[in-house]
Amino acid sequence: MSFRREKGVPRGGPDGGDGGDGGNVVIKVFQGISTLIYYHYKKHFVAQDGRHGQGKDKKGKRGASITLKVPPGTLIKDEAGNILKDLKEKENFIVIARGGKGGRGNAKFKTSIHQSPREVEEGEEGEKKWLNLELKLIADVGIIGLPNAGKSTLISRISNARPKIAAYPFTTLRPHLGIVKMDDFSSFVVADLPGLIEKASEGKGLGDRFLRHIERSKILLHLVNVGDDFVKDSLKDFQIVNKELELYNPDLLKKPQLVVGNKLDLPGARVRFNKFNKEISEKFSVMGISAKTGEGIAQLISRLFTLIKEEEDRES
Numbered sequence: 001m002s003f004r005r006e007k008g009v010p011r012g013g014p015d016g017g018d019g020g021d022g023g024n025v026v027i028k029v030f031q032g033i034s035t036l037i038y039y040h041y042k043k044h045f046v047a048q049d050g051r052h053g054q055g056k057d058k059k060g061k062r063g064a065s066i067t068l069k070v071p072p073g074t075l076i077k078d079e080a081g082n083i084l085k086d087l088k089e090k091e092n093f094i095v096i097a098r099g100g101k102g103g104r105g106n107a108k109f110k111t112s113i114h115q116s117p118r119e120v121e122e123g124e125e126g127e128k129k130w131l132n133l134e135l136k137l138i139a140d141v142g143i144i145g146l147p148n149a150g151k152s153t154l155i156s157r158i159s160n161a162r163p164k165i166a167a168y169p170f171t172t173l174r175p176h177l178g179i180v181k182m183d184d185f186s187s188f189v190v191a192d193l194p195g196l197i198e199k200a201s202e203g204k205g206l207g208d209r210f211l212r213h214i215e216r217s218k219i220l221l222h223l224v225n226v227g228d229d230f231v232k233d234s235l236k237d238f239q240i241v242n243k244e245l246e247l248y249n250p251d252l253l254k255k256p257q258l259v260v261g262n263k264l265d266l267p268g269a270r271v272r273f274n275k276f277n278k279e280i281s282e283k284f285s286v287m288g289i290s291a292k293t294g295e296g297i298a299q300l301i302s303r304l305f306t307l308i309k310e311e312e313d314r315e316s
């Protein structure tokens with residue numbers, strides 16, 4: 001509350017300015033951070049209060065906001081476990097607690113019949129909440145392919161993940177994540193996804209429950225069985241999977257896709273691989289491997305690493 005006092009102005013009116021708004025608490029993704037360990041040690045974060053309004057109609061300063069840094073893939077939940085925000089890489093921040101609005105100064109209460117208001121308004125309380133932060137790994141590479149293509153065999157060979165491997169379809173029932181370590185200590189994350197089949201996008205097989213994991217990966221590694229005798233047409237297999245991706249979300253086909261023919265060690269595989277390669281190499285980059293013997297695996301890893309870097313450069 002304040003009244004104007006000036007020489008020669010005997011009854012100056014009210015001139016108390018409004019209080020400043022409180023600062024916000026913002027949670028924002030930073031690429032350089034990989035864990036939530038900091039929040040294990042420090043749990044209370046408060047943005048600055050708004051400053052008081054002043055005489056001469058001066059509005060108080062806005063309180064400074066604070067920004068909490070979290071790694072990509074952080075899920076923000078309320079105390080009851082409801083997801084408030086899934087911090088994906090594109091929209092990477094949220095104002096999680098708003099500062100209160102500053103109160104009005106007495107200047108705002110002046111009316112024609114109320115010339116010297118002495119009332120002022122308290123500033124609002126800011127929002128307060130308890131949150132649970134949870135880190136969901138985002139795979140750099142999602143391995144897709146029909147059941148039995150050898151996806152789990154491949155991830156077991158290149159990473160620390162150990163999903164079940166067997167010669168029947170739908171061995172893998174949920175996604176497995178593995179970390180691929182490179183010689184120079186860099187690393188990337190791969191996901192072995194359950195096999196997709198025709199009409200998966202309509203719920204067939206394990207359905208589309210896992211397709212959202214594919215949406216999160218930067219790169220798709222499309223594994224195609226070119227070895228087993230029961231595989232009649234690798235091109236057709238390849239197209240079935242891509243069709244399902246398209247039906248689920250056409251944007252998935254815009255992701256960089258490295259096509260990898262697997263089971264080169266089996267008799268007749270090389271002939272089939274060469275044919276397949278010719279059929280699609282105009283549109284896709286293709287490599288051949290044997291997840292079982294290790295043939296082509298080193299080249300595959302370095303190729304994936306290059307593709308991830310390219311994709312990260314493109315995104316930033």
Ligand SMILES: Nc1nc2c(ncn2[C@@H]2O[C@H](COP(=O)(O)OP(=O)(O)OP(=O)(O)O)[C@@H](O)[C@H]2O)c(=O)[nH]1
Nearest residue numbers: 147148149150151152153166170171172195291292
């Ligand atoms: N000869 C040979 N067999 C392989 C190779 N890769 C995988 N297999 C075999 O193929 C079968 C299926 O392998 P998985 O890794 O379980 O296949 P998957 O793609 O994970 O299958 P789902 O989880 O059912 O979708 C297993 O019997 C593996 O041993 C390979 O490079 N060569």
Ligand SMILES: [Mg+2]
Nearest residue numbers: 151152171172
């Ligand atoms: Mg599997």
